[in-house]
Amino acid sequence: MSAIIAIRQGHAGDIPALVSLLAQLFAIEADFAIDPEVQARGLELLRSRADAVILVAEAQGRVVGMCTVQLTASTARGGLSAGIEDVVVDETLRGRGIGRALLAAAEAWARRRGAVRIALLADETNLLALDFYDRLGFTRTRLVWLAKALD
Numbered sequence: 317m318s319a320i321i322a323i324r325q326g327h328a329g330d331i332p333a334l335v336s337l338l339a340q341l342f343a344i345e346a347d348f349a350i351d352p353e354v355q356a357r358g359l360e361l362l363r364s365r366a367d368a369v370i371l372v373a374e375a376q377g378r379v380v381g382m383c384t385v386q387l388t389a390s391t392a393r394g395g396l397s398a399g400i401e402d403v404v405v406d407e408t409l410r411g412r413g414i415g416r417a418l419l420a421a422a423e424a425w426a427r428r429r430g431a432v433r434i435a436l437l438a439d440e441t442n443l444l445a446l447d448f449y450d451r452l453g454f455t456r457t458r459l460v461w462l463a464k465a466l467d
């Protein structure tokens with residue numbers, strides 16, 4: 317397949333393909349579990365929010381990559397911060413610039429909304445992804461992600 321791609325906002329019809337991509341991502345992230353129903357619910361929630369976006373990479377009419385972006389207010393920066401999640405490119409099409417294009421679109425979306433920072437979390441064992449973000453200009457922080465389930 318050609319790597320000629322379009323980056324666009326995700327719509328309801330993309331959800332099955334996005335759920336499959338998330339399964340590829342969560343298969344390598346020990347903190348998360350693959351559950352198509354849960355992932356579809358999360359994607360619908362993102363679609364319903366004005367301060368969030370699902371970005372989709374499409375090649376020859378097929379969804380081949382995705383990331384999501386959400387805005388939060390940062391007291392540290394006195395402005396909006398954009399959080400990127402769900403970054404994944406179909407395993408058959410990696411290394412062709414699709415991830416870079418998705419992250420550029422995420423950054424552009426955040427800038428258009430006035431965000432002063434863009435940030436993301438990565439699994440510390442995912443050295444390939446850490447290399448990828450390094451090339452895209454992200455720097456590591458000393459913060460550690462802590463979480464507690466409320467359901």
Ligand SMILES: CC(C)(COP(=O)(O)OP(=O)(O)OC[C@H]1O[C@@H](n2cnc3c(N)ncnc32)[C@H](O)[C@@H]1OP(=O)(O)O)[C@@H](O)C(=O)NCCC(=O)NCCS
Pocket residue numbers: 340341344403404405406409410411412413414415416417437438439442444445447448449451
């Ligand atoms: C990480 C991922 C999204 C990168 O997408 P991609 O389309 O393969 O990356 P690109 O082809 O756009 O590469 C962009 C840059 O990162 C580098 N890069 C990409 N994959 C790399 C790898 N495996 N090792 C080292 N560098 C890598 C490329 O060399 C390129 O650098 P350059 O443009 O300066 O030459 C993709 O490999 C993926 O889906 N991985 C599995 C899911 C995952 O780990 N997601 C991140 C969760 S935090």
